[in-house]
Amino acid sequence: MSDEGTVNSRVVDSVASVVTLLSGQSPSQAFGMLDAVMVETLGMAMHNAVGRQQGGGMVSSAAVTAACAKMLQTPFPIAPAPTPPVPPDPPVVNPLPGPPPVLPPTSAVIAAAFAEGEAAISILQAQAQGAGADATQAQADLAQLAKDAAPSTPPPGG
Known part of the structure; x- marks a missing residue:
């Protein structure tokens, strides 16, 4: 076994x-x-x-x-009560000044206003003419940029 x-x-x-x-x-x-x-x-x-x-x-x-x-x-020691403060005087309100008195227009005032208006109109006309010239120059410059940026066409038969 x-x-x-x-x-x-x-x-x-x-x-x-x-x-x-x-x-x-x-x-x-x-x-x-x-x-x-x-x-x-x-x-x-x-x-x-x-x-x-x-x-x-x-x-x-x-x-x-x-x-x-x-x-x-x-x-704690007992202290005397403090005296109340004296109330302040009431505030004083001063009225605001009103508008200046309106004087009737005189011929000198009217003439000065008319001269100022004419001067402002002439300045605005000069600015408008300058803006027109600037706009014309900007259009010419944009046309030149478009012309310069356009792809050149190759010569025929190339």
Whole structure:
């Protein structure tokens, strides 16, 4: 009889495979446990920090309350009431000056206005003539640009 087909060799093989499986998984289980312990430790540390902060806030509030109570128990010297201020004089409103009086036009005023109107008209006419000359020059320049920009036609039979 050979040892391979017996019950003992099957038991040995199964035990060996379980040992191999467990020894292969042990590092990951160890790191998993380490992570779980670290998470628990950090959680407890945060819980303790919150508790300390709340306790410190309560102690601070109690100290402020005690200081306020002590200040309220201290008597203050009674000072005479201040005299009320004298009310200011009512504001004075000065009326705005009205428009200057309108004088009836005299012949000198009318002549001066007429001369100013004629001068303005002559200036406007000179500007219109200058604008017309500028427009004519601009049209000529645009025509020259269009002529220069047009593609040249090749000579026939080229």
